[in-house]
Amino acid sequence: MKLTKLSPGRRQRRRLGLVLGALCTPLLLVLNSQSATAAMPAVVLPADEAAHPDSSMEWWYFTGHLQGFDTFGKYHEYGFEHTIIRSDARGTEPATADYNGQFAITDLTRKTFKQDIMTVATQADVVPAGGGYDNTVGLLHADGKNGVNHLTGSFADNSYALDITLCQSTPTALHGTAGVIPYGPWGESAYYSQTNLLALGTVTDHGVKVYITGIGWQDHQWGDFNNGIGNWDWFSIQLTNNTQYMLYFIKDMYGQVVQVVGTKVNANGSTTNLAPTAISETPQGSWTSPDTGAVYPAKWTVNVPGGTLTVTPRLAGQELFIPGIPQSSYWEGASTVTGTINGQSVTGKSYVELTPVHIMPTPFA
Template sequence: MRFIPDRLRNGRRRRSPLLVGFVAAASSLLLLAVGAPGASAVTLGPVSLPGDEAPHRDASMEWWYFTGHLQGKDIFGKSHEYGFEMTMIRMDALGTEPVTAIWNGHLAISDITHQAFKQDEATYALLPDVVPAGGGFNNTVGLYHMDGKNGVNHLSGGFADLSYAGINLTLRQTQPAALHGNAGVIPYGPFGQSGYYSQTNLKASGTLLDHGVPVNVTGTAWQDHQWGDFTAGPGGWEWFSIQLDDNTQYMLYFIHNANNQLVETVGTRVNANGTTTNLAPGTISSTPLGSWTSPHTGITYQQKWSINVPGGSLTITPRLADQELYNPLVPQGSYWEGTSTVTGTINGANITGKAYAELTPSITLPTRGSVWQGILDALNL
């Protein structure tokens, strides 16, 4: 559910200092890049773990994405509450050995206690794939690191200005991963098809350094892993990860075409015992109840939603209005990703919980070779 930032995709439109620095570091591989993207297309079949936790060689785009809700006390006994997102995006792998790709790291902290939001989506690197023996992932981009296998994951990193630093989390999933759609393959609207599974009930523990003060935290997190040899789009989506207090989770995905028409609806309910149920598209819907206009990019996003699911309805309310990830140099490709509360009624019972919502208004996913071509275009090669 992540995106290709326009600063790489649209090399002809605008050159940011970030892009110029990146392409200088990548120049030694540009000649390889011209011929590299001719590898075979990704074969999407039944997802098999832990093998499919690893990078997929010929994916045009792939992401490992963690969000979560944390609470804890600092060394002075003061209580804190946070939401977090850490994402690694892998784009346009070169068909060489070792397989090398363009990587982009995102980090965001929603500080609920202080009603503050900190974000960074501008960290890039050209890196070889790291594939642990037997599967799993081990990704590092700049100051951000994530690794995982068989339901045990570790995240570490922090912002360079040390506002929220020393993030060190262990996330454990005790139930099987949820394979969405047809054994882990979903229809992806204008983007084609996608491999997709989630760990929907990760138990989190660790530490976070909040402006120099250590905070011991626990909580609940979610991991998405998605990949494909995507068609170009463009399109967009609204996506929700819903974690209810009765130990039920929902993944809801509303995918739009370039005209903002809903073209695919994908939903999964993860039952309390870990089994999954695919939700028929006609049984789930999302209605926005408000909006918010970003002072950073001028984009207007939905805010607060009424969600219909089989047996009832839920209201999802953001805990902060401003949870937009963006690059001030290139606002295209911005998106809203926010921690939220859940209230509602299902099968006659009142229900509460937590959620993350992602709003990607308009994006074009990369086809194989397109990101490298954008770099070549930016260099006028």
């Protein structure tokens, strides 16, 4: 038998393809023992993966950490954000809604950050016949159902293109009470996450194809939000001990924390709501945006039950700058995690979102 030598990228893609294929099966189970007591209805999956024409704002938000080899055998690392935001900014529901896309690649090999904002004024919701979601905004596309998601995205200058499949290997995490959280000045929000997505696909990097694997995270959040002024700091933390944390520090117009929501996702996919008094963040250092002049923390000490974590951005300049409405620009960054939980050293990866003080819902048209 003739043996064919595979390049590092081809070996990795074949090996991880077999692993991901075994794990990338639809997950119908949602672990959450709590019953809904909030005014909003409990989240029901997969039905609630689709668009919600009664919501004033909604987003399907993906971030992740990718690595792999290109066709020449060179190693690459990336962070990415792929977000599609739906809003009723023009009051056209249910016939149409405004759709906005936000796309960013943190190239950790080049130490560069590239981002773009794509807006479609109004378009009809696409609801697949079998359920799930199917959203397209300009050069961004996302579709999925039952924890299997497919994303594509590219920049107009063809510098980077993303084509990946992300599959959840444990049950989806419902935050708060059956997927409903208190949301500070904006009332309540439906909110679930897929916290340990396995990624497989390609990044086309300046014309060179890179075969990647990695981990991702999806947030799907929606609600008929109150008009309110505030902002938030948000952390997704994925540890190598197979636990994850979602930490949400919601602030008022003066920057004071008024709501804290936290979820620990255990290794088996079950969730534990964290007491607001048991979690905290302390900024360490700062970075000033050359585009907006905004001053962002450059590192954080995060306390969770049983321990302390240090979250460090892998690149300081990861601000998504929105030229038309610079006050809505925000920082969204790939980061690393080190620390100690219950006496054990832990490491992992994180994405951190820092938003400005703004009025929501925000029309992106």
